[in-house]
Amino acid sequence: MTESRVSTRRRRLPERPETRGESSVPSSTRRSAPPARGDRRSVWTRLDAIARNLWWSWNPDAAALFRYADPKLFHASTGNPIVVLRGLRAGRREQLEADLAFTTAVARVRGRLRDYLNEETWYDRTCRRARPGRIAYFCMEYALHESLPWYAGGLGVLAGDHLKSASDLGLPLVAIGIFWHKGYTRQRIDEDGNQHDRFPHLPVSDTPLRELRNRNRRPVTVQIQMGDDRVLAGAYRLEVGRIPLFLLDTDRPENLPRHRALVDVLYSGDRDMRIRQEMLLGIGGWQLLQTLRIPVAVYHLNEGHAAFASLERIREERNRGRTPFADALQAVRRTTVFTTHTPVPAGNEEFDPHLVSRYLWRYGRLIRIAHEDLEDLGRVKPGNKREPFGMTPLALRTAKYCNGVAALHGEVARRMWQRVYPREPVEKVPIGHVTNGIHLRTWLHPRMGTLLNEFLGEGWEDRQDDPARWAGIAEVPDGVLWKLHVALKHELVEACWRHPPHTARDPATPAAALDPDALTIGFARRFAPYKRAALIFTDPRRLARILNDRRRPVQIIFAGKAHPADADGKAIIRRIVRFSREPRFRGRVVFLEDYDMGIARHLVAGVDVWLNNPQRPREASGTSGMKPALHGGLNLSILDGWWPEACNGKNGWAIGRGKDHNDTPATDRRDADDLYRILERQVVPLYYDRDEDGLPHRWIARMKNAIATIPAFFNTHRQVKEYLTHYYVPAMRNAARAPQEVSNAAP
Ligand SMILES: *Cc1c(COP(=O)(O)O)cnc(C)c1O
Numbered sequence: 001m002t003e004s005r006v007s008t009r010r011r012r013l014p015e016r017p018e019t020r021g022e023s024s025v026p027s028s029t030r031r032s033a034p035p036a037r038g039d040r041r042s043v044w045t046r047l048d049a050i051a052r053n054l055w056w057s058w059n060p061d062a063a064a065l066f067r068y069a070d071p072k073l074f075h076a077s078t079g080n081p082i083v084v085l086r087g088l089r090a091g092r093r094e095q096l097e098a099d100l101a102f103t104t105a106v107a108r109v110r111g112r113l114r115d116y117l118n119e120e121t122w123y124d125r126t127c128r129r130a131r132p133g134r135i136a137y138f139c140m141e142y143a144l145h146e147s148l149p150w151y152a153g154g155l156g157v158l159a160g161d162h163l164k165s166a167s168d169l170g171l172p173l174v175a176i177g178i179f180w181h182k183g184y185t186r187q188r189i190d191e192d193g194n195q196h197d198r199f200p201h202l203p204v205s206d207t208p209l210r211e212l213r214n215r216n217r218r219p220v221t222v223q224i225q226m227g228d229d230r231v232l233a234g235a236y237r238l239e240v241g242r243i244p245l246f247l248l249d250t251d252r253p254e255n256l257p258r259h260r261a262l263v264d265v266l267y268s269g270d271r272d273m274r275i276r277q278e279m280l281l282g283i284g285g286w287q288l289l290q291t292l293r294i295p296v297a298v299y300h301l302n303e304g305h306a307a308f309a310s311l312e313r314i315r316e317e318r319n320r321g322r323t324p325f326a327d328a329l330q331a332v333r334r335t336t337v338f339t340t341h342t343p344v345p346a347g348n349e350e351f352d353p354h355l356v357s358r359y360l361w362r363y364g365r366l367i368r369i370a371h372e373d374l375e376d377l378g379r380v381k382p383g384n385k386r387e388p389f390g391m392t393p394l395a396l397r398t399a400k401y402c403n404g405v406a407a408l409h410g411e412v413a414r415r416m417w418q419r420v421y422p423r424e425p426v427e428k429v430p431i432g433h434v435t436n437g438i439h440l441r442t443w444l445h446p447r448m449g450t451l452l453n454e455f456l457g458e459g460w461e462d463r464q465d466d467p468a469r470w471a472g473i474a475e476v477p478d479g480v481l482w483k484l485h486v487a488l489k490h491e492l493v494e495a496c497w498r499h500p501p502h503t504a505r506d507p508a509t510p511a512a513a514l515d516p517d518a519l520t521i522g523f524a525r526r527f528a529p530y531k532r533a534a535l536i537f538t539d540p541r542r543l544a545r546i547l548n549d550r551r552r553p554v555q556i557i558f559a560g561k562a563h564p565a566d567a568d569g570k571a572i573i574r575r576i577v578r579f580s581r582e583p584r585f586r587g588r589v590v591f592l593e594d595y596d597m598g599i600a601r602h603l604v605a606g607v608d609v610w611l612n613n614p615q616r617p618r619e620a621s622g623t624s625g626m627k628p629a630l631h632g633g634l635n636l637s638i639l640d641g642w643w644p645e646a647c648n649g650k651n652g653w654a655i656g657r658g659k660d661h662n663d664t665p666a667t668d669r670r671d672a673d674d675l676y677r678i679l680e681r682q683v684v685p686l687y688y689d690r691d692e693d694g695l696p697h698r699w700i701a702r703m704k705n706a707i708a709t710i711p712a713f714f715n716t717h718r719q720v721k722e723y724l725t726h727y728y729v730p731a732m733r734n735a736a737r738a739p740q741e742v743s744n745a746a747p
Pocket residue numbers: 152153154157524525526595596597600621622623624625
């Protein structure tokens with residue numbers, strides 16, 4: 001990653017990126033003569049190559065090319081390079097071809113992408129020993145960029161960030177998911193605060209997906225037996241840097257309509273549909289890897305949705321050489337990693353036994369065990385006929401390497417699933433933890449990136465998980481950091497004024513009254529009720545007093561979607577939107593509709609405070625608070641998920657004393673009370689405590705503390721390396737020791 005330098009997020013090309021030190025422009029492309037004809041054509045080839053690798057999404061110089069090519073189209077398509085390239089008018093194309101600065105920038109970015117794909121990686125340098133195969137990563141959702149709406153929230157963001165770091169580090173990883181034709185809900189909020197759900201169709205031609213075809217140009221397909229039906233799935237390939245992501249698709253004319261509809265909308269439909277979606281992911285994903293002859297050593301099931309992959313693998317083991325069931329199960333376990341993300345029991349996927357019988361009845365026969373024994377694999381207590389079939393027990397039983405996503409969540413998961421290991425005391429339950437992180441470059445505002453280059457030194461990204469690297473932030477003059485922060489906050493408020501994009505500043509909307517200089521609190525995430533988005537409205541009068549202090553104004557920006565079927569989540573949105581329209585909260589409380597990664601990037605770069613108040617311990621990790629910390633935003637959070645590991649008393653604030661929520665209104669009142677008290681006595685006074693130079697030095701000290709202490713650990717480079725050392729490498733060794741595991745794989 002020698003070339004991953006930052007420039008400011010330039011609205012306009014042409015100009016040299018503000019890289020420090022020597023220019024990254026290869027001298028051969030710095031020509032003064034007009035481009036030759038061949039070059040005119042090659043600019044489009046180069047742009048196409050850039051557009052077809054999601055690497056552009058974490059390299060602002062690359063994204064800037066498409067923005068420059070057609071700013072209107074760029075914004076209208078939520079920053080979709082494929083749509084921009086296709087939609088350019090002939091006149092604009094000619095202009096761009098003749099625009100030497102543009103064609104030069106294109107050649108330079110294309111060169112950087114090529115270097116990125118070819119250079120020796122961290123993995124090459126540190127794990128030189130030949131490994132027996134790839135890591136296959138399965139997940140239901142991936143959040144890679146807002147133009148590819150195949151995610152609902154944190155799980156998808158985590159998976160997307162995992163792939164990007166795996167790419168940067170050079171891990172031999174391939175990923176499996178589903179192509180959601182209509183993505184996830186696009187939220188519209190009406191006058192009364194009701195969420196309306198739209199599911200616009202995103203055609204393949206608007207994406208960088210390539211359909212997989214065999215040598216005869218025929219689509220590659222796999223078959224999944226779902227009960228009595230054979231379902232055919234095709235697949236697409238998406239390049240995420242060095243990592244291929246394969247997305248399965250059942251929308252094919254050969255399939256019954258009910259199976260074609262499987263891939264419409266993420267997390268939609270009834271249980272009958274969900275079990276088939278999970279069969280598609282787990283079983284279809286495994287089939288696809290076989291069909292493509294990709295040698296896989298390790299299977300990583302990211303959340304229980306993909307656990308049917310283990311059944312398919314047991315079947316395969318059994319068929320090969322008539323392996324006894326116990327041995328087949330062991331072979332699968334020793335090479336499977338399972339990450340659980342859900343400390344809420346109801347959030348763990350379960351299926352009625354009748355659905356399992358309907359769709360998996362053949363599996364008992366194929367695996368050559370009784371159907372009851374098959375069902376027992378998904379039960380906490382084998383033999384308990386009333387217990388539904390749980391994907392988490394199935395995953396735990398078929399994976400040797402299991403983990404939660406924060407230290408606290410590891411503990412909770414061990415307690416929660418202890419009954420699956422009746423012989424183990426709770427502290428011996430084999431569920432560890434790898435604390436989540438974020439892909440720093442994806443979430444880093446380019447201007448902050450420039451500052452980090454200057455004070456941490458070029459190449460800091462390669463050492464981002466070294467805390468010593470981040471100490472350099474102490475050297476930033478207070479005025480410099482503050483000036484940047486104020487600029488990013490202005491950018492945020494301006495983005496809110498123009499939200500939804502493309503609208504002029506409408507003085508009638510609450511957002512128009514936002515004040516770029518007021519203390520700004522952000523709250524944005526899925527509106528799952530346990531996250532208690534409306535907690536801060538527990539005492540509206542007290543809140544109004546805090547927000548409307550004339551000399552010390554405070555404003556809160558909310559964003560987030562409720563699941564389309566979640567009436568409680570929608571009621572919370574309605575409540576907040578209605579508050580935002582009351583005169584006492586006008587311009588002080590704003591709800592931005594249709595939360596996505598793009599809005600998230602603006603928010604996390606510009607807010608002063610990031611609020612998080614879930615019912616402890618229901619937030620497995622949470623990652624959103626790691627994003628503002630990278631920009632000096634201060635977390636104000638319940639001690640849940642990742643925050644107990646990060647909070648040192650100087651890089652943010654803890655709400656409450658780390659007691660669990662006991663589902664009584666009294667606990668909500670207690671937490672709300674603490675939240676108000678911290679705002680009144682600490683946050684607001686500290687923010688408005690200015691010295692003679694106009695700077696809040698004590699606040700800035702906290703900002704620096706947050707930057708120095710949080711991103712160094714809460715990044716996906718560190719996360720991916722932990723998965724590698726604790727789980728992937730041991731599982732790879734097991735795979736190497738069990739030759740039958742990989743014998744059918746082509747080189
Ligand atoms: C980071 C992020 C999340 C995760 O938020 P949590 O507070 O961790 O639940 C969800 N959605 C988007 C768009 C994000 O960027």
